[in-house]
Amino acid sequence: MSDVCIVGAGIHPFGRTEGRDGMDQGIFAVRQALADSGIEWKDVQFAFGGSAASGSADNMVSQLGLTGIQFINVSNGCATGGSALNAAVSAIKSGEYEMGMAVGFDKHPRGVFNADPSEYGLPNWYGEAGYMLTVQFFGAKIMRYLHEHNISRETLGRVAEKAFRNGVKTDHAWRRSEVDLETIMNAPMICDPLTKYMFCSPAEGAVALILASEKKARELGVPIIRLKTSVMRTRPAGSFEVFAASIDNERGGTATEIAAKAAFEQAGMGPEDIDIAQLQDTESGAEIMHMAENGFCKPGEQQQWLLEGRSDITGALPINTDGGCLACGEPIGASGLRQVYENVIQLRGTAGARQVQGDPKTAYTQVYGAPGVSAVTILQR
Amino acid sequence: MNAQPIADNLFTADMGALVGARNKETGHIFFPLPLNPNNDIEPIPLATRGTVWTYTVQRFPPKPPYIGPTDPEKFKPYVVAYVSLPGQTMVESRLTGIEPEDVKIGMEVEFTVIPLDPDAPPEEKLLIHAFKPVEGE
Numbered sequence: 001m002s003d004v005c006i007v008g009a010g011i012h013p014f015g016r017t018e019g020r021d022g023m024d025q026g027i028f029a030v031r032q033a034l035a036d037s038g039i040e041w042k043d044v045q046f047a048f049g050g051s052a053a054s055g056s057a058d059n060m061v062s063q064l065g066l067t068g069i070q071f072i073n074v075s076n077g078c079a080t081g082g083s084a085l086n087a088a089v090s091a092i093k094s095g096e097y098e099m100g101m102a103v104g105f106d107k108h109p110r111g112v113f114n115a116d117p118s119e120y121g122l123p124n125w126y127g128e129a130g131y132m133l134t135v136q137f138f139g140a141k142i143m144r145y146l147h148e149h150n151i152s153r154e155t156l157g158r159v160a161e162k163a164f165r166n167g168v169k170t171d172h173a174w175r176r177s178e179v180d181l182e183t184i185m186n187a188p189m190i191c192d193p194l195t196k197y198m199f200c201s202p203a204e205g206a207v208a209l210i211l212a213s214e215k216k217a218r219e220l221g222v223p224i225i226r227l228k229t230s231v232m233r234t235r236p237a238g239s240f241e242v243f244a245a246s247i248d249n250e251r252g253g254t255a256t257e258i259a260a261k262a263a264f265e266q267a268g269m270g271p272e273d274i275d276i277a278q279l280q281d282t283e284s285g286a287e288i289m290h291m292a293e294n295g296f297c298k299p300g301e302q303q304q305w306l307l308e309g310r311s312d313i314t315g316a317l318p319i320n321t322d323g324g325c326l327a328c329g330e331p332i333g334a335s336g337l338r339q340v341y342e343n344v345i346q347l348r349g350t351a352g353a354r355q356v357q358g359d360p361k362t363a364y365t366q367v368y369g370a371p372g373v374s375a376v377t378i379l380q381r
Numbered sequence: 382m383n384a385q386p387i388a389d390n391l392f393t394a395d396m397g398a399l400v401g402a403r404n405k406e407t408g409h410i411f412f413p414l415p416l417n418p419n420n421d422i423e424p425i426p427l428a429t430r431g432t433v434w435t436y437t438v439q440r441f442p443p444k445p446p447y448i449g450p451t452d453p454e455k456f457k458p459y460v461v462a463y464v465s466l467p468g469q470t471m472v473e474s475r476l477t478g479i480e481p482e483d484v485k486i487g488m489e490v491e492f493t494v495i496p497l498d499p500d501a502p503p504e505e506k507l508l509i510h511a512f513k514p515v516e517g518e
Contacts, residue, residue, distance in 0.1 A: 123391075123416055128447060128497070132446060136461050140435045147435070192440070245473050246411045247470070248411075
């Protein structure tokens with residue numbers, strides 16, 4: 001079967017844009033993606049899109065043009081973008097369509113995401129007594145991981161330091177200045193062992209990707225970036241997810257582990273074949289855990305990786321080359337697609353100051369979120 | 382009127398333990414008892430001693446739906462742990478009677494109840510679950 005190709009990519013800068021709502025940021029990204037691929041809106045045969053907090057994506061047609069396009073809304077929490085992409089790939093693979101779009105956008109208020117216990121099947125006391133905070137989950141989960149695998153707290157700091165260092169070189173990033181390790185480590189603690197600089201913030205932003213069959217991509221004459229696989233998986237038994245009033249004594253695997261395994265199988269590759277990776281880094285600990293869950297190292301090896309700079313832009317496997325969520329912030333609907341956008345730019349060799357050297361040919365993304373969903377893609381030039 | 386539990390069905394009648402849920406078919410035990418449990422689920426008292434599997438510290442006053450003290454001047458960071466109850470499940474719970482800096486993974490703890498707001502008048506106090514270090518350990 002021929003590959004699905006990414007023939008256009010557009011992004012609205014992440015962070016805070018006063019006076020422009022989430023959907024308008026989405027429109028911005030779509031127009032950029034259309035221009036990038038040299039096509040017009042009327043050429044787009046279908047779209048999958050979503051946002052968590054900025055309205056129904058299909059309403060974009062009122063600004064983009066009433067072409068009668070099939071436009072399906074996707075609502076899959078933190079995996080919204082990944083799921084939209086996944087669905088778009090299937091639509092082309094099926095042979096029904098030749099060219100379509102995946103789009104994600106969002107604009108969240110400042111501060112920690114507020115959550116309602118009843119939406120998670122939890123009693124009211126859970127929120128009233130002070131457990132309904134995502135940051136507690138992140139702290140508790142990485143606290144155990146560091147303990148189990150003998151990883152230093154400083155390793156968390158090094159992940160954040162790298163993110164901000166990469167963000168400086170990234171046009172679409174929100175945090176554009178470096179923060180040194182000492183400042184990161186001594187910053188106010190949010191939920192132990194994580195300080196303020198080790199968490200990403202809810203933010204704004206949008207990404208649109210134009211996908212096409214290989215035949216169509218060749219007709220367009222654009223650089224061919226193949227989407228070797230796009231996999232989305234939900235959690236297995238015994239995983240440790242947010243807002244859990246209890247977890248099983250018997251521990252299990254993770255959604256990311258099974259998504260990664262399926263993705264590598266489908267692509268006929270292994271972790272050793274990947275040149276660049278964008279991994280979910282809601283907080284520093286997530287990047288550390290995901291390095292191992294995706295198979296790039298063994299649990300416990302992360303400390304040495306970070307010390308040696310192996311995940312730096314100049315390292316053996318650059319991770320989160322645009323600064324990830326830590327430097328870009330997290331607009332839920334757009335976050336997973338930002339990772340893919342960054343890989344498209346890197347594989348084309350047009351990433352400027354943050355360009356990974358050595359002619360990278362394969363690039364990996366993994367997005368993870370509540371309530372235990374993970375989406376992986378592998379791109380190849 | 383004395384202090385009241387924050388919710389019904391959270392504690393056993395004597396307030397001596399948490400009420401968990403057991404699936405009669407599979408034996409799977411979890412917490413809390415669902416608001417509308419189906420016929421496969423039966424309530425069981427959870428063990429009152431366990432070990433700290435992991436923890437974190439809530440360092441800033443939460444927003445609603447939290448109803449405990451939030452005055453930034455008076456807010457006291459609290460420890461949130463997962464306490465492993467042997468043969469049952471791991472329960473998410475505050476730790477009490479210990480400073481955050483002294484908490485260790487693997488330490489033995491036992492069940493207790495504490496007021497959500499220690500400064501509230503006795504009749505307005507809401508009781509929540511917690512675990513405290515086992516004396517003499």
